[in-house]
Amino acid sequence: GAETLRFSSQGDITSLDPYTIDETFTSGFLGNIYEGLVRRAPDLSIQPALAESWEMVEPTRWRFHLRKDVKFHDGSAFTADDVLYSADRVRAGASDFKNRLAPDTKVVKVDDYTVDFITATPNPIIHYQWGNWYMMSKSWAEKNKVGEPQKAGTGEEAYTTLHENGTGPFKLDAREPGIKTTLSANADWWGNAGRTDNVTDVVFTPIPNAATRVAALLSGQMDVIFPVPVQDIDRVEQSEGTHMIVGPELRTVYLFLDQFRDELLYSNIKGKNPLKDHRVREALYRGIDIETIKKKVMRGMSTPSALMVAPGINGFSEDFKRLEYDPAKAKALLAEAGYPDGFELGLDCPNDRYVNDEAICVAVTNMWAKIGVKVKLNAQTKSKFFEKVFAPKLDFSVGLIGSTPPSFDSLAPINSLHVCPRVSPDAAAWQEGEREKVSNGKSNYGGYCNPEVDKLAGQILLETDQDKRNALIKQTWKITTDDIAYLPLHQQWIAWGVRDGVELKQRPDDVFDWRYVEIKK
Amino acid sequence: MFSFLLRRLLQSAIVMLAVALIAFLMFRYIGDPVAQMVGQETSLTERAELRQQLGLNDPVPVQFVTFVGRILQGDFGLSYQMGQPVDTLLATRLPATLELSFMALIMASVLGVPMGVYTGLHPKSWLSRTFMIVSLAGVSLPTFFIGIMLILVFGVELGWLPTFGRGDVVELGWWSTGLLSVSGWKSILMPAFTLGLFQLTFIMRLIRSEMLEVLRADYIRFARARGLHNSSIHFGHALKNTLVPVMTIAGLQLGSIIAFGIITESVFQWPGIGLLFLQAISTADIPIMSTYLLLVAAIFVIINLIVDLLYYAVDPRLRADNASGGH
Amino acid sequence: MAAGRLARSIKSDMLYKFLTSPLTVCAAIVATILILCALLSPWIAPHDPFDTATVDLMNSLIPPVWQEDGDWTFLLGTDDQGRDLLSAILYGTRTSIAVGFIAVGLAVAIGLILGLLAGYLGGFVDGLIMRVVDIQMTFPAIMVALLIDGISRGILPREQHDQLALFVIILSLALSIWPQVARTVRASTMVEKNREYVQAVRIIGRPAIVIMLKHVMPNVLGPVLVIATINLGVAILGEATLSFLGVGMPATEPSLGTLIRIGNNFLFSGERWIVIFPGLTLALLVMSVNLLGDWLRDALDPKLR
Amino acid sequence: MQETDAKPPLLAIKGLKVEYPGRLKTFVAVEDVALQIRHGEILGLVGESGAGKSTIGSAIMGLLDAPGRIAEGAIELDGERIDNLGAEAMRRIRGKRISMIFQDPLTSLNPLYTIGRQLTETIRTHRSVSADQARRDAIALLEKVGISDAEHRMDQYPHQFSGGMRQRVVIALVLCTDPDLIIADEPTTALDVSVQAQILDLIKRLAAERNAGVLLVTHDMGVIAETATRVAVMYRGRVVETGETQQIIHAPTHAYTKSLIGAVPRADVKLERFPRVDFIEGSGKPAPQFDVRSHWLGQGGSATSPERTVRSTPLVEMNDLGMRFITHRSVFPRRRRYFDAVKDFTLDVKNGEVLGLVGESGSGKSTVARVLAGLYRESAGSINFDGKALGGQDGRREFGRQIQMIFQDPYSSLNPRMRVDAIIAEPIEHYGLAPDRRERETIVANLLDLVGLGQDAGRKFPHEFSGGQRQRISIARALATRPRFLICDEPTSALDVSIQAQILNLLKDLQEWLGLTMLFISHDLPVVRQMCDRIAVMRHGKLCEVAETEALFSNPQHGYTKELLRLMPRL
Ligand SMILES: Nc1ncnc2c1ncn2[C@@H]1O[C@H](COP(=O)(O)OP(=O)(O)OP(=O)(O)O)[C@@H](O)[C@H]1O
Ligand SMILES: Nc1ncnc2c1ncn2[C@@H]1O[C@H](COP(=O)(O)OP(=O)(O)OP(=O)(O)O)[C@@H](O)[C@H]1O
Ligand SMILES: [Mg+2]
Numbered sequence A: 001g002a003e004t005l006r007f008s009s010q011g012d013i014t015s016l017d018p019y020t021i022d023e024t025f026t027s028g029f030l031g032n033i034y035e036g037l038v039r040r041a042p043d044l045s046i047q048p049a050l051a052e053s054w055e056m057v058e059p060t061r062w063r064f065h066l067r068k069d070v071k072f073h074d075g076s077a078f079t080a081d082d083v084l085y086s087a088d089r090v091r092a093g094a095s096d097f098k099n100r101l102a103p104d105t106k107v108v109k110v111d112d113y114t115v116d117f118i119t120a121t122p123n124p125i126i127h128y129q130w131g132n133w134y135m136m137s138k139s140w141a142e143k144n145k146v147g148e149p150q151k152a153g154t155g156e157e158a159y160t161t162l163h164e165n166g167t168g169p170f171k172l173d174a175r176e177p178g179i180k181t182t183l184s185a186n187a188d189w190w191g192n193a194g195r196t197d198n199v200t201d202v203v204f205t206p207i208p209n210a211a212t213r214v215a216a217l218l219s220g221q222m223d224v225i226f227p228v229p230v231q232d233i234d235r236v237e238q239s240e241g242t243h244m245i246v247g248p249e250l251r252t253v254y255l256f257l258d259q260f261r262d263e264l265l266y267s268n269i270k271g272k273n274p275l276k277d278h279r280v281r282e283a284l285y286r287g288i289d290i291e292t293i294k295k296k297v298m299r300g301m302s303t304p305s306a307l308m309v310a311p312g313i314n315g316f317s318e319d320f321k322r323l324e325y326d327p328a329k330a331k332a333l334l335a336e337a338g339y340p341d342g343f344e345l346g347l348d349c350p351n352d353r354y355v356n357d358e359a360i361c362v363a364v365t366n367m368w369a370k371i372g373v374k375v376k377l378n379a380q381t382k383s384k385f386f387e388k389v390f391a392p393k394l395d396f397s398v399g400l401i402g403s404t405p406p407s408f409d410s411l412a413p414i415n416s417l418h419v420c421p422r423v424s425p426d427a428a429a430w431q432e433g434e435r436e437k438v439s440n441g442k443s444n445y446g447g448y449c450n451p452e453v454d455k456l457a458g459q460i461l462l463e464t465d466q467d468k469r470n471a472l473i474k475q476t477w478k479i480t481t482d483d484i485a486y487l488p489l490h491q492q493w494i495a496w497g498v499r500d501g502v503e504l505k506q507r508p509d510d511v512f513d514w515r516y517v518e519i520k521k
Numbered sequence B: 001m002f003s004f005l006l007r008r009l010l011q012s013a014i015v016m017l018a019v020a021l022i023a024f025l026m027f028r029y030i031g032d033p034v035a036q037m038v039g040q041e042t043s044l045t046e047r048a049e050l051r052q053q054l055g056l057n058d059p060v061p062v063q064f065v066t067f068v069g070r071i072l073q074g075d076f077g078l079s080y081q082m083g084q085p086v087d088t089l090l091a092t093r094l095p096a097t098l099e100l101s102f103m104a105l106i107m108a109s110v111l112g113v114p115m116g117v118y119t120g121l122h123p124k125s126w127l128s129r130t131f132m133i134v135s136l137a138g139v140s141l142p143t144f145f146i147g148i149m150l151i152l153v154f155g156v157e158l159g160w161l162p163t164f165g166r167g168d169v170v171e172l173g174w175w176s177t178g179l180l181s182v183s184g185w186k187s188i189l190m191p192a193f194t195l196g197l198f199q200l201t202f203i204m205r206l207i208r209s210e211m212l213e214v215l216r217a218d219y220i221r222f223a224r225a226r227g228l229h230n231s232s233i234h235f236g237h238a239l240k241n242t243l244v245p246v247m248t249i250a251g252l253q254l255g256s257i258i259a260f261g262i263i264t265e266s267v268f269q270w271p272g273i274g275l276l277f278l279q280a281i282s283t284a285d286i287p288i289m290s291t292y293l294l295l296v297a298a299i300f301v302i303i304n305l306i307v308d309l310l311y312y313a314v315d316p317r318l319r320a321d322n323a324s325g326g327h
Numbered sequence C: 001m002a003a004g005r006l007a008r009s010i011k012s013d014m015l016y017k018f019l020t021s022p023l024t025v026c027a028a029i030v031a032t033i034l035i036l037c038a039l040l041s042p043w044i045a046p047h048d049p050f051d052t053a054t055v056d057l058m059n060s061l062i063p064p065v066w067q068e069d070g071d072w073t074f075l076l077g078t079d080d081q082g083r084d085l086l087s088a089i090l091y092g093t094r095t096s097i098a099v100g101f102i103a104v105g106l107a108v109a110i111g112l113i114l115g116l117l118a119g120y121l122g123g124f125v126d127g128l129i130m131r132v133v134d135i136q137m138t139f140p141a142i143m144v145a146l147l148i149d150g151i152s153r154g155i156l157p158r159e160q161h162d163q164l165a166l167f168v169i170i171l172s173l174a175l176s177i178w179p180q181v182a183r184t185v186r187a188s189t190m191v192e193k194n195r196e197y198v199q200a201v202r203i204i205g206r207p208a209i210v211i212m213l214k215h216v217m218p219n220v221l222g223p224v225l226v227i228a229t230i231n232l233g234v235a236i237l238g239e240a241t242l243s244f245l246g247v248g249m250p251a252t253e254p255s256l257g258t259l260i261r262i263g264n265n266f267l268f269s270g271e272r273w274i275v276i277f278p279g280l281t282l283a284l285l286v287m288s289v290n291l292l293g294d295w296l297r298d299a300l301d302p303k304l305r
Numbered sequence D: 001m002q003e004t005d006a007k008p009p010l011l012a013i014k015g016l017k018v019e020y021p022g023r024l025k026t027f028v029a030v031e032d033v034a035l036q037i038r039h040g041e042i043l044g045l046v047g048e049s050g051a052g053k054s055t056i057g058s059a060i061m062g063l064l065d066a067p068g069r070i071a072e073g074a075i076e077l078d079g080e081r082i083d084n085l086g087a088e089a090m091r092r093i094r095g096k097r098i099s100m101i102f103q104d105p106l107t108s109l110n111p112l113y114t115i116g117r118q119l120t121e122t123i124r125t126h127r128s129v130s131a132d133q134a135r136r137d138a139i140a141l142l143e144k145v146g147i148s149d150a151e152h153r154m155d156q157y158p159h160q161f162s163g164g165m166r167q168r169v170v171i172a173l174v175l176c177t178d179p180d181l182i183i184a185d186e187p188t189t190a191l192d193v194s195v196q197a198q199i200l201d202l203i204k205r206l207a208a209e210r211n212a213g214v215l216l217v218t219h220d221m222g223v224i225a226e227t228a229t230r231v232a233v234m235y236r237g238r239v240v241e242t243g244e245t246q247q248i249i250h251a252p253t254h255a256y257t258k259s260l261i262g263a264v265p266r267a268d269v270k271l272e273r274f275p276r277v278d279f280i281e282g283s284g285k286p287a288p289q290f291d292v293r294s295h296w297l298g299q300g301g302s303a304t305s306p307e308r309t310v311r312s313t314p315l316v317e318m319n320d321l322g323m324r325f326i327t328h329r330s331v332f333p334r335r336r337r338y339f340d341a342v343k344d345f346t347l348d349v350k351n352g353e354v355l356g357l358v359g360e361s362g363s364g365k366s367t368v369a370r371v372l373a374g375l376y377r378e379s380a381g382s383i384n385f386d387g388k389a390l391g392g393q394d395g396r397r398e399f400g401r402q403i404q405m406i407f408q409d410p411y412s413s414l415n416p417r418m419r420v421d422a423i424i425a426e427p428i429e430h431y432g433l434a435p436d437r438r439e440r441e442t443i444v445a446n447l448l449d450l451v452g453l454g455q456d457a458g459r460k461f462p463h464e465f466s467g468g469q470r471q472r473i474s475i476a477r478a479l480a481t482r483p484r485f486l487i488c489d490e491p492t493s494a495l496d497v498s499i500q501a502q503i504l505n506l507l508k509d510l511q512e513w514l515g516l517t518m519l520f521i522s523h524d525l526p527v528v529r530q531m532c533d534r535i536a537v538m539r540h541g542k543l544c545e546v547a548e549t550e551a552l553f554s555n556p557q558h559g560y561t562k563e564l565l566r567l568m569p570r571l
């Protein structure tokens, strides 16, 4: 019969345009409407989608064979022209997905259902990030004068903001941004035969307020909500008619430390930067009792992490172990580094971004106080936090953020978090005045620099042999963890509240794929 | 009168300008909108470019002039988050907020006025004291707490009322109303009560305070001497004389709850402008905020104008312009 | 001598009204206890919740003593960080009382003066002040706080930023409350200034400012007291919102409002003591201050004897 | 004691004791009072200001000001006790069976409702008539009490009425319900003699035709003589004497009554000073002896000594003064309607003279006074003070202290939240007329004595005083500035003859010795004759006639003046 899936998350999607913003929730949501050449299965493995198969013809040439019976929601057929169009558009204008396809990659139509991608250098993982590079219709775009992707807020209102024309299993019925979006199943979807779900309609309501969201579930007005605050998980679990589905997330939450300034901000130490000292970083690392944070702050809903990537990310390895929590040793290390009485530093945190972010920071503050490091905590909303802490301002001494590697591969975090952020090899990290030009290590706000890592990163990029590549990655992780480039904390868990009678599959990247939903009653 | 309105119109224009200016100064401290508009992988150059495109790098005076110029042409810009024209976004959400605010105010006055009159009349009775103390719950408990408790009891435990949203809305031209459906009425009860509780306390206490003053006036004594009905003395003669300050506060409160019923709207996921504003603050969505602030300024200007006009309607002595006012 | 007698008699009048109202006496006692506890918190609190070194996360979420798992070290239990709730309330109340009272006091002072000026002088002054009110009303405390915070951070050197928080909070809360006072006072003043007793002093030749402060003000104070006392709670809770945005007190030094804000997260999960005790404290404080406000209003009314 | 009568009297008061409990001591305002009013009878109640007359009225109505209460005694209406009735039962009696005109007509009307609305509301509360009918009745009533253009006046608000007109509205309000008993507390203080005659006539007719009883409280012995059937005299909370009107006036027995009658100002001859009531009971402080030249009032200040004053030079010159009020507002200037309260008014007040201003109620006297005092801005013409234009801020500031005014309405001109001593001290403080605080307090105490209130009064708030007492507070405040030009708007209307004499004598002394110039507005022609050097007569906002006092009384020129003099009540 007609089954409606009512679900809620803490925010709305930004746009229906699949290239506007590369953000998990929006692109995950759009993955139900649009499709890419490939897609990710619930276990994140790569599956064929609009491409039935593909092969590497040469090291620099990938060939994709398109599915033939695919229709866009407006009825037009999906062909190689659409792939070419999408390839152009995803690299044009203000697309946030430009990195899906290098600028010098040529896309060539072989025939109506075959497309070749010719890269300048060999790229063994070209399609790893294509799970959310969705195909758009060329004819529809031309008819509706869809231009280059543009950022919200610039130019005129884009047609694609409120209109979609995907090939996916669901079509948009109505959308009131920020209030409600309704969709219905696409009767003409090519994959209908293999569908296991029974959802005919979807009503999506963003509810930013966590308590309200939970109440909506508890009162039976929602089938699925996410995230559920960790402290409410028990309640949802125990409440009649609802249960929780939890699982580790791919996002790693970590502390980054200012290692590039010669004098630490917000500190009583003048003229030098204690965080440049490995012993100090180790002391801080050892000063954090991550297990207690897991138990008390996260209520068990986290996986303490020794690495900057999560299990499930290519390059993750169980071989890395966290340094033991050891306040005594931490104190000793500080004394050894010349700070027997500790010192002061500032800790910047968002308070509405990650699970219990503020509480984690307060806990860290309290723990560090015990090894003599006095923290001035500044927890604020994300927009203020980002502006203060991110480049170009970099106004922090220690900060907390989290990140998910977009391609589920270690290269991205190595590149953006560990490569030295400078414009030329002889420039200083985060050189004043040139910060905005930094392209490698652009999220390496702490300014961690190790020439070896830089070199390795270059090698990984070019290596096509998976095993060799993974060895290089492991080597890199070894260096950075030994250096204590960051203080990784944990992977928070995804916590979805679900009404009894609703079955679904939870993906570790926090994407909600409606095709796996089954509503029993 | 005519010249009065004209003068007010002019002043209002200046108010709007000032609001726009202050808002602009404020936006420098609201946080970085760009971080919210791009994915984590976006390069710094692109971020900088975007900032440039949005005009965030221009000097404040230039931004300001551009902004005012565009507004004068009726262009309020696009939301940084939703990419939609800000004016339509606000316009579609305004009805929800207005309905909620008026319901709250009506609820507050329907209960608050008689309670205020009663407590003014019988300041020492136990019922008055109960009113006075119980009503304090409305001002000493945080809105959030009250809202969530209501939701827990009536939404979750008893399941009588929906816990969020507006219910079914009916479109009447450009106005969408929730007051034409049962679910709409069910939905508005809890948020309106939550919002109204504070107003109720305020109105009740204000009326009590003024009633105590007015009830001792000679004309009340004379009205009694004439044998007028108590209801007409209390609600006609006495209450009317308390109205000037009460109207002032009611007006300001109405403005405040339209503008800043944010917490209630958020707790009940009420799709009004407050919710939009809350999101705008957390994402530094400057066009929404600036237009919103202008809208709020307009609301206050209008409400205060109406209240000022009501003064004249209520109190004939204020109409006299012969008396040489002040020194 | 006569002046002394006068003062004494006024005082004793108020004292008399005070002593004859048990409710007021209760309110006064409660308020005094709360304020005293808050002021003396460093001496009477069993722990120092602001000293980060003594807070242990392992102690978090311990329920109050009378509940199962309660612990005598933490009478009212602990919060999610392991802070002793009783101590946190005591310390937090101190911040909150300072913020609430000063902010409201400032707002009343500004509002009274500007409201009197606007209502009494009328004309241009009135227009000017009321338009400033219009502008001010447009900006919620949050935004004002962001502005003040931003500007003062720009002006002051980084070392002084630590002391900034309290100042920013108080000023922005005061700024967001004064328009209410000003408009109400103006409204009452407009009515009052046409009364003959005001005209009578005008003929005496009293300057406007004296008439406003000495004659009009006492007669428009009724609504002001209501507004002030009601806004006390608003201000205390408002402070928590500001902290959330990052312009308030740091998260390691929670005020009453912040305790409530944090405690709100635990409304569903059963650790309700985290919100209930701070909430109760706030409610008691606001209630007693309101009741004292009621009493003051009546005590200042010469006809209520 | 009425057992013998078959029919009980309309109103019987037995052993009434009314007290105002204070925190420190309970003030007994009325004690052991017994009164009776029969149907069709008008009982005059006279007596000292503050004796408790108004309190008796309020007690009958059950409307004693809190915390006042009836401590002892009973009040019976047609033989049934009404002092212990419930609130609703009492409400039904009020207005319908007993009506009361309060002493303070100027504050008795709700400022926010039109006169018409207040009238129709009252009519419709007690009689079931249509709104239209009620309105017509109301208009008829207004006309009956002598308000012209009633149709139009119906839609005006109380503040647009003159004092006397408001008083008449209050009377109309009371008469509109045909009560059995009317308590009229000084109902005609603000009325000119012709209107007063009309009103008294109305009351008399009511008593005669409808067999209603009237309790008439007044200070005007002339009114008593012409209206009352019997008179009760009150002194310090007790009724000291009751009797037929003729007997009380011509053969009073009690010492207080005797001296009271003796002090009534005479209309027929001009005396140097007002005769004083010399009866003071018990220890009572003798009325203070007063020597202007050594007194604080006579020192320094701007009041010029008579030697230096040239009586012939004008101090105040009003040239073509005009004052117009907007009565109907409209966006279009053409549709606005105005009312000229004062028009083409040209009059000089000479240095050191007392100029009387008399005239019809509503003729613009108070308006002139208010314009002079700077409370209204004149809409035409100009005013010179001491040779300098009084327009604008500067003129006002310069002459601020020299021009003072006593308001027609003593009730609303005192700040309800200030103690009396603070009220009186204020001008002294403001102008630094006393060297220090101590001195100031002495002066205030002295002023309170001068107006016969006694020093203790300083500690109280205005609402604790009787009408006459409040009027005296206003007078004391006006004097405290040591003014040069004093505008007195009905300064003694609420005072009994004894206090009236004391105050008028004081003013006279000030005039005589210090050259105090006065504009004296009054309806009380005998007083005007005694007080004034010249008299101006006003009607319809215009000046009718100005003449030396004696010339005017002996040889009035204008028709209206003649009419006034003819209607003057006499003993
Ligand atoms: N509310 C009050 N509280 C205390 N004392 C009062 C109050 N009202 C009146 N009195 C006192 O009661 C006495 C009688 O007052 P009342 O008004 O009856 O006098 P009265 O005879 O009408 O005088 P007048 O002729 O001046 O109007 C006065 O001395 C007055 O001071
Ligand atoms: N504010 C006003 N608006 C309109 N008309 C007014 C106003 N004040 C007074 N008037 C009118 O002006 C006229 C003169 O009033 P005024 O008070 O001067 O009379 P008066 O001579 O003092 O009378 P009374 O002896 O009765 O006090 C009256 O007809 C009154 O209705
Ligand atoms: Mg009296």
Ligand SMILES: [Mg+2]
Pocket (backbone or CB within 6 Å): D162, D163, D164, D365, D366, D367, D408, D489
């Ligand atoms: Mg008059």
